[in-house]
Amino acid sequence: MRSLPHVIRKEFRQISRNKIMLPLLFVMPIVQLIVLSYAADFEVKNLNLAVIDHDRDPMSRALVDRFVASGYFTHVGQFQEVGAALEAIDREEADLVMTIPEDFSRSLRAGKPSNVQLLINAVNNQKASVANTYSQQVLALFNQERLFERFGGSAPGGLEISSAYWYNPKLNYKIFMVPGILAILVTMLTAFLSSINIIREREMGTIEQLNVSPLTKFEFILGKIIPFWIIGMVLMGFGLVVAYVLFGISTAGSTLLLFGFVSIYLVAILGFGILISTVTETQQQAMFITWFFLVIFLLLSGLFTPADNIPVWAKGINFFNPIKYFVEVMRMVMLKGSGWTDIRGHFAIIILFAIGFNFVAIRSYSKTTS
Amino acid sequence: MSDRVIHVDGLTKRFGSFTAVDHISFDVKRGEIFGFLGANGAGKTTAMRMLCGLLDPTEGNADVAGFNVLTQAEEVKKHIGYMSQKFSMYEDLTVKENFEFYGGVYRLSQKTIKERLGEMLARLGLDHIEKTLVHDIPLGWKQKLSFSLALLHRPGIIFLDEPTGGVDPITRRQFWEMIYEAAADGVTIFVTTHYMDEAEYCDRVSIMVDGRISALDSPENLRKEFKAQTMDEVFRQLARGAKNAAG
Structure with missing residues (x-):
């Protein structure tokens, strides 16, 4: 192992000579965190509501006001008939159309039920279901107010749900995404x-x-792993600082525990990278193969969609997905403040990965070809 | 037999059904400049790579610097220098940094590396490029530096794989002067080339045709034997019957 320091020093010298790579290593995290955290935002706001009000009563107007007051809807137009309103949806000016019937206020005042119709653009199904949920909530609230108005304090009691969102009280999407x-x-x-x-x-x-x-070959492979391990750790620390400065996210749990996990995780990922480079012949092949695995790992990691919702066969693949464990640990430790006992399973698996990838990488690298 | 630093016995390499090196046997003596000649595709590089422990032989055996290439490849590697066809210095490091790195790989102390680098650069008259990136150095100088680098750990044997490919005649001439100097210091030189004039500089040459050694002797004796004026003629006579040769 006496040659190891020389290999490491040579690696760092080469990295420092690279005029593009080094700045990029530190500019990239900032840019990507900003772009992805702000842009990868699935929160649905500003739903455009078109209204066909056949009733034109203060009560029907009050219903539309309730929608606007919820903060999720913008009242973008008043239409006389459905055809014109649907054209507004086609032109992407409206996301949903609410039709209020002529006898709306009359029925309600008479204590009879009435209906409103919602037509929702479901091209984006996620947005449509959110629009539906929000509308139901607004209508429920409106109903409650009507009941209260009519019966006063003696309104028949209903079941009221009061929710509190833990670990991310404001349901801030960025807090969820950044780690x-x-x-x-x-x-x-x-x-x-x-x-x-x-x-x-x-x-x-x-x-x-x-x-x-x-x-x-141990000196050679260690000489490759150690410099990039150091860079990875620095990058992680730098990323945490950026997350704090730009998004005010600090680690709820132990930073030491987080770095402990990352230190092993990096050994696993670097072993994986080196394994790829021992079985490929050109930079292009290595890039494509790395990309192939990273995209699958990334999409199944639970970053964008909950990893629990995927089918059973994909869960089988996902067991071998190191990124999944890392994303989970990041969220658990950073947001929930999970401790050692909560993530020791993750530790165990990632240690196996680190040993496995590096074992195969060292085995497949040979100084002598046959 | 301490005089015999390379001993090759029936060394063979097959790639599938193609036999690149076919039962070659020869000895190389200490301090000798041994020319390993042959057309492209005759099997020179393959044979050399087996002797350096880079490639496993299919059959046969070889000892290099007193160690067996099959069972003691890593020991062989400590005692040889190697300069490949492909340029082997790091382009993004300076001359000094390259020497420091390779010196470190051979477990030399930084003090020794510094001394030897200074000596070599002075001898080449290239003191001024110590801190220049290898990328910015002309090819001829790089070639000389590569040779010096391969000698940095003072190996007993140095393998040169077409060391003068692509350089001008003057640099080639200077390069061969360096080879003579090293040989005079007692280093055994094993050199492949396809420049026939270079064959004249060797103590002994072997000529490979289709994976076999067709001739092995001093250039003088070979010219006599083949009744030729130059090594080039000897080579042409031998290569005429070749199957695998590309040119």
């Missing part, structure tokens, strides 16, 4: 850097010079 995006970022940068690195030596021909030297 996950940070996880992806650290993964992508270290995986790509390590998978390309050995290939570059192969393409330059320098690897042959090393294979004919007494440098052992």
Whole structure:
């Protein structure tokens, strides 16, 4: 292991010579955190509501006001007939149309039920179901007020649900996304850097010079892992600072525990990257294969969609998805303040990954070809 | 037999049904400049890679610097220098940094590396490029530096795989002067080339055709044997019957 420091020093010298890579390593996390956290926002606001009010009574107007007052709806137009309102949906000016019948206020005042019709644009099904839920809530509230008006304090009691959102009280989407995006970022940068690195030596021909030297393959692979491990750890720390400065997100749990996990996770990911670089021949192949796995891992990681909702066969694949465990740990420790006992299962699995990937990587790298 | 630093016995390499090196046997003596000649595709590089422990032989055996290439490949690697066809210095490091790295790989102390680098650069008259990136150095200089680098850990044997490919005649001439100097210091030189004039500089040459050694002797004796004026003619006579040769 006496040659190891020389390999590490050489790696850092090469990295410092790269005029594009080094600044990019630190600009990228900032830009990606900002862009992805603000843009990857699934919260539905500003639903455009078109109204066909056949009643034109203060009570029907009060219903429309209730919608607007909820904060989720913008009243974008008043129409006389359904055809014109649907055209507004076609032109993307309206997301939903509410039709209030002629006898709306009359029926309600007479204590009889009445109906309103909602037509919702369901091209984006997620948005449509959110629009439906919000509308139901507004209508329920409106009903309650009518009942209260009519019966006063003696209104028949109903079941009232009062909810409190834990760990993210304001249901702030950014708080949910930032830890996950940070996880992806650290993964992508270290995986790509390590998978390309050995290939570059192969393409330059320098690897042959090393294979004919007494440098052992452990020294060689460790010499590749350690520099990128250090970069990954620095990147992680830097990302946490950016998350705090830009989004006010601080780690609820133990930062030390988080870094403890990351330190093992990085060994696993770097081993994975190096494994790819030992079985490929060109930088292009390495890039494509790394990309292939990262995209699958990323989509199944639970970053964008809950990992619990995927089908059973995909769950089987997901068991081998290191990114999933990292995203989960990030969210658990950063948002919930989970401790050692909560994530020790994750630790165990990631340690297995770290050993497994590196074992295969060292096995598949040979100084002598046959 | 301490005089015999390379001993090759029936060394063979097959890639599938293609036999690249076919039962070659020869010895190389200490301090000798041994020319390993052959057309492209004759099996020179394959044979050399087996001797350096980069490639496993299919059959046969070889000892290099007193160690077996099959069972003691890593020991062999400590005692040889190697300069490949492909350029082997890091382009994004300076000359000094390259020497520091490779010196470290051979477990030399930083003090030793510094001394030897200074000596070598002075001898080449290239003191001024110590802190220049290798990327910015002309090819001829790089070639000389690569050779010096391969000698940095003072190996007993140095393998040179077409070291003068692509450089001008003057640099080639200078390069061969470096080879003579190293040989005079007692280093055994094993060099592949397809420049026939370079064959004349060697103590002994072997000529490979279709994976076999067709001739092995001093250039003088070979010219006599084949009744030729130059090594080029000897080579042409031998290569005429080749199957695998590309040119």
